[in-house]
Amino acid sequence: MSTGFFDGIAPVRYAGPESTDPLSFRHYDPEARVMGRRLEDHLRFAVAYWHSFAWEGNDPFGGPTFVRPWHPQDEMGRARMKADVAFEMFALLGQPFFCFHDADVRPETGDYAGNLAGLDEITDYFGPKMEETGTGLLWGTANLFTHRRFMSGAATNPDPDVFAFAAATVKGCMDATHKLGGQNYVLWGGREGYETLLNTDLEQELDHLARFLHMVVDYKHKIGFQGTILIEPKPQEPTKHQYDYDVATTAGFLRKHGLESEVKINIECGHAVLAGHSFEHEIALAVAEGMFGSIDMNRNDYQSGWDTDQFPNNVPEVALAYYHILKGGGFGTGGTNFDAKLRRQSIDPQDLVAAHVGAMDVCARALKAAAAMLEDGGLEQALRERYAGWSRPEAQAMLQGDLAAIQKRVLDEGIAPEPRSGRQEILEAYVNRFV
Structure with a gap:
């Protein structure tokens, strides 16, 4: 049954390159075959629940600009309404996957038991909707950075009670992800870093972070979760320095603590840029390290200097990213999650659908270009010639x-x-x- 939020918007269909309709696909035909596989199976698109449905349009300098019927997100009735709208959009777009944090889908109650009850209730609500729409869970994760209790970190917090609260929260989110058939579980340490070394014991915090990751891996095996554990690097913002700064730092950390065979890396374009790298660099390095897992697809405004999480629109940049993904064998359990949000001035429901349509077209066009380059073999031939002496x-x-x-x-x-x-x-x- 329609929620009414997307009234007047029909299911999005492939219309071809000549289409001028912003609510039709020009390049993304999910059934088209590229390198012997369906385009949908290559790209494995997912909608980010937090940006598309939980975010209210606020920024550091202004309050919310989105007026949604499920705001404020303070009780389970609105949480269910938000889910109704989310799955309606997944169906309109033909999205194969979505991703969520616990705090995106249930209200914050202020205590662990209340939060867990809300998460259990809403994931039970998700189940039939996932069956009805065919939309699966690419990954789940825990929000261990928004609430004030996490202001000094979660796994790296100097207060052991915060460590305990974070560990319990991750356990509940892993259970929810497992219950919903999620294909991955992501750890993003938004505040796992420091603001000043004057009050930071680096050695202890890094040891605690490693122990936390080992607990996650142990619990994965205990419950029989067959998905992949992913860690997502970011250099700073909000911290001065985050411990999983980039792919190289994360790979070194995982190897040092014997986690390289258990944990893969989820790479976000915007985070790569903040670290002073390109998206393709981070992907290529993760592939070379044998740790590539999944991607968060977005872009930054290169003039702003911070993580703006805009929808992708640069085909050459995205094509080179997919080139290294395809060269490395493509996605396993990972996929293309649109960790991207509307601009604060894009306030209409149509804007939300059109943003995903345009982004999916950019990715489809880019992946087809990447496949064509691989099949042509020009770059690979150039590599062979450059390194030929080593043979x-x-x-x-x-x-x-x-x-x-x-x-x-x-x-x-x-x-x-x-x-x-x-x-x-x-x-x-x-x-x-x-x-």
Whole structure:
């Protein structure tokens, strides 16, 4: 039954590249086959419950701009109404997945038992809706950063009672994710970092964070959860320094604590930019480390200097991200979660649907370009040519030798290498042929 919130908006359909309707797909045909797979199966789209339905349009300098019938989100009746609207939009878009934090879907009661009861009630409410719409849960997670109790962190908090509250909250969220058939569980430590070293014991906080992650992994196996545990890096904002700063930092942390085979990485475009990296860099590095899991798709405003969480609109940037995902074998349990929100001035229900339609088209167009580049093989051929010298027996033998043997060879053979072009501009022009 319709909620009335999206009255006048029909289910979104593929209309082709010539369409001018902002509520139809121009590039995303879920049944189209790319590299032998359906486009829907490649992209594995998900809607972020927090930005699309829980966020009220506020920012650090202004209050809410969205007037929704489920605001304020302070009791279970409004939580159910919010769920009704959310699943109506999932059906309009044909979304295969959604993602949520516990605090997105139930009211904050101020105590753990009340929060858990609300989460249990709303996930029971989700079950039939998921069956009716065919929308699954890509991942669940716990909000361990909004409430004032987490102002000094969760797993890294100096107060053991906060650690306990956070651990209990994660346990409840893992149970909910498992119950709903979620394919992943995400840990995002929005305040797992410090604001000043004057009051921070780095060694103790990092040890506690590692122990917390081991508890999560142990509980996953205890309940038979078959999904993937993901950790999502971010460099700062709101903290001065967050412990999972970027993919490299996170990979090093996981390896140090023996978690590299148990935890993969969820990479957000906006967080990559805040860390001074590109989206493709973070994905390529995670693939190289064997730790790639999933992505949060969005973009930052490059003039603002903070995490603006806008919907993606840069096809070349997104194409290079998907290139490395496809090259690495594609998504396993992960997918493309739109961790993106409307601008505060985009207040109409149509804006919410159109934002996802446009973003899905950008991703579809980008993935098709990435697949075309892989099938053409130009970038891979350029890599093979650039590193061809390492295939020679003497080069491989050098890696097994020592410095003295290498010095002797350089002297005996008179090795005096000349630099070779990296061909960057030629390769950039090559990419532009596809996007």
